[in-house]
Amino acid sequence: xxxxxxxxxxxxxxxxxxxxxxxxxxxxxxxxxxxxxxxxxxxxxxxxxxxxxxxxxxxxxxxxxxxxxxxxxxxxxxxxxxxxxxxxxxxxxxxxxxxxxxxxxxxxxxxxxxxxxxxxxxxxxxxxxxxx
Numbered sequence: 001x002x003x004x005x006x007x008x009x010x011x012x013x014x015x016x017x018x019x020x021x022x023x024x025x026x027x028x029x030x031x032x033x034x035x036x037x038x039x040x041x042x043x044x045x046x047x048x049x050x051x052x053x054x055x056x057x058x059x060x061x062x063x064x065x066x067x068x069x070x071x072x073x074x075x076x077x078x079x080x081x082x083x084x085x086x087x088x089x090x091x092x093x094x095x096x097x098x099x100x101x102x103x104x105x106x107x108x109x110x111x112x113x114x115x116x117x118x119x120x121x122x123x124x125x126x127x128x129x130x131x132x
Contacts, residue, residue, distance in 0.1 A: 022058055026051035 026048050033044045064070050076082045 018062065022055060022062075026055070 029044055029048045029051065033041060033048060035041055035044065064074065072082045
């Protein structure tokens with residue numbers, strides 16, 4: 001258990017440093033935008049704008065696209081086939097998604113009616129309206 005705690009702590013530390021670098025780089029450049037030389041000031045302003053505007057893209061890239069469980073979740077939500085894990089045994093997350101997909105399919109198949117008269121809520125609603 002101790003080794004898994006250490007690896008989890010190290011992984012969290014790496015993620016925290018990555019976020020600090022990602023979010024802080026543009027602002028470090030922003031501090032130096034007051035340099036009096038106009039050509040350097042314009043260059044730093046463009047770098048500041050580009051770095052700060054691209055932060056969302058980098059967050060999406062690092063935390064969604066390169067993160068297998070999250071990527072598989074969104075692929076499943078969008079209706080694409082989710083690949084099985086390489087280890088051969090499904091992860092807990094992929095089991096949840098597979099279960100949700102099979103349950104959703106069963107519910108969709110269970111509630112198909114030929115017309116509105118077969119739909120229980122509609123037939124009860126028409127009886128209530130007739131009594132009014």
